[in-house]
Amino acid sequence: METGETPPHDDGERRFLDAYDPRAFAPTAVTVDVAALTIRAGTPCVLLTRRSAPPQRGWWALPGGFVRAQDGPDGPADPDLPDAALRVLSEKTALPCELHLEQLRTYGARDRDPRMRIVSVAYLILAPDLPEPHVGRGSDAAEWVPWSELGHGDGARSGRPLAFDHARIVADAVERARSKLEYTALATAFLPPTFTITALREVYEAVWGTRLHSANFHRKILATRGFVEDTGELADRGGPGGGRRPRLYRAGGAAVLHPPLLRGTP
Amino acid sequence: METGETPPHDDGERRFLDAYDPRAFAPTAVTVDVAALTIRAGTPCVLLTRRSAPPQRGWWALPGGFVRAQDGPDGPADPDLPDAALRVLSEKTALPCELHLEQLRTYGARDRDPRMRIVSVAYLILAPDLPEPHVGRGSDAAEWVPWSELGHGDGARSGRPLAFDHARIVADAVERARSKLEYTALATAFLPPTFTITALREVYEAVWGTRLHSANFHRKILATRGFVEDTGELADRGGPGGGRRPRLYRAGGAAVLHPPLLRGTP
């Protein structure tokens, strides 16, 4: 074993880098695609844009774009991939200050884009109800689209078709969101700063597409330390047809739930 | 809403593609790095190689290499990213027929490689005890290194230092493996085709770094449908100092555990 050996500094390192020609490599492009999920009026939605330029002009697609490798005429380089994701998203809609951003996965099949070899790093965003998006460069429409209108990325031609392999990416994003709700306190990312236990349950029900027992949900949430914090205040009023005024909570500090809140255990 | 609108086929699509010049883009390279994890004699290890060429010559690193975007002198193009990962790994060690391969995440900070903007897609491999690795192109040594000898990727200079941001990647790989053991039946990926419940428990103990109550573990595994299948056979002998001959099992068909097997619930 060579543990403890000091990694040698190489005198030729600088000479090597000076002589290095990045353009000698076969062209591969790197893009970011953003699957921004939100819940609008109880319906889980994803942000889509309609492509106004080839390839796949006229098809709906996730907001995305090339990672800026270096400073250039279009703007400064993206320091890291999340910066690129936020930049791409900010061209389509207003970003709230609190926003959950995480890497989803990377797609790089040889034939996924007709132009060239394009490797796309997909990001997942969970956001509270955001305003209507606006059109940006490269698109002539932008909409929040319910998940139910899209296929499942399995090739079955159901619902609104998406460009490239974006149906797959959306399906992966939805599955990631569903599974993250089990093990983390991320459901609060879909809600405003203060919310009721019922609103939290409706997030679970919307994302999972199931009904939950409200009393047991209530007990479970309050028993999970760090999930929510009591603000001490009550909502202005109860439901539409009357009812007790619910307590308001804010997100607690906990990131992971112990024990988890599992869907479908029958 | 414009749902149901048929995405138009564009006449200019072909002309656009014919005129497209991939080399016009700023150079970004895509590599794959493989974190191959295994358990050798009860110690969890990761496969590392020592770089024999700049940059970072002499430093230990994960096996990795550029994704082949097109057919070229080095060989045919990688059809997809997992193919590239397997190709890179096969240059270092023999691959068993059964092998768990999954994408870990992608790293693309601007300064993570001194040559150019390099986006690296990291893959996680879980394998049963593999033979000693051999040196391949670009390296002059290859070893299975215990996780305990490495830092945690948090910048703290503990243990054997790794090239680039590979300490971070290894830390992410280890955390992914630890958490996957909770929710999936993946522990069997570290074991040969048939194994005992005790061997399975030792996988959990090695990866999590904890001790588990053997009787409760036994009960839990057998109660989880699809985790293991009884082969009907017994091992040749018990422990080193005698003992009952344990039953042999093989991996069952289940991918996810319901309910999960959680670590640390105190």
Next chain:
DNA sequence: GTGAGTTTTTCTCAACCTGAGATGAATTTA
């Protein structure tokens, strides 16, 4: 062989958690 030690496997029991429904509290509408 016999007995002590080892390892696997099963059993017991209290504590906790979960699913399902009932009950009570607070508030709006008719």
Next chain:
DNA sequence: TAAATTCATCTCAGGTTGAGAAAAACTCAC
């Protein structure tokens, strides 16, 4: 003021978990 609605709490049976004891099946030393 009564009824309907919604939030919040309580109860209880059934299942799961954590901890230890006990039984079963084996090896080794004597």
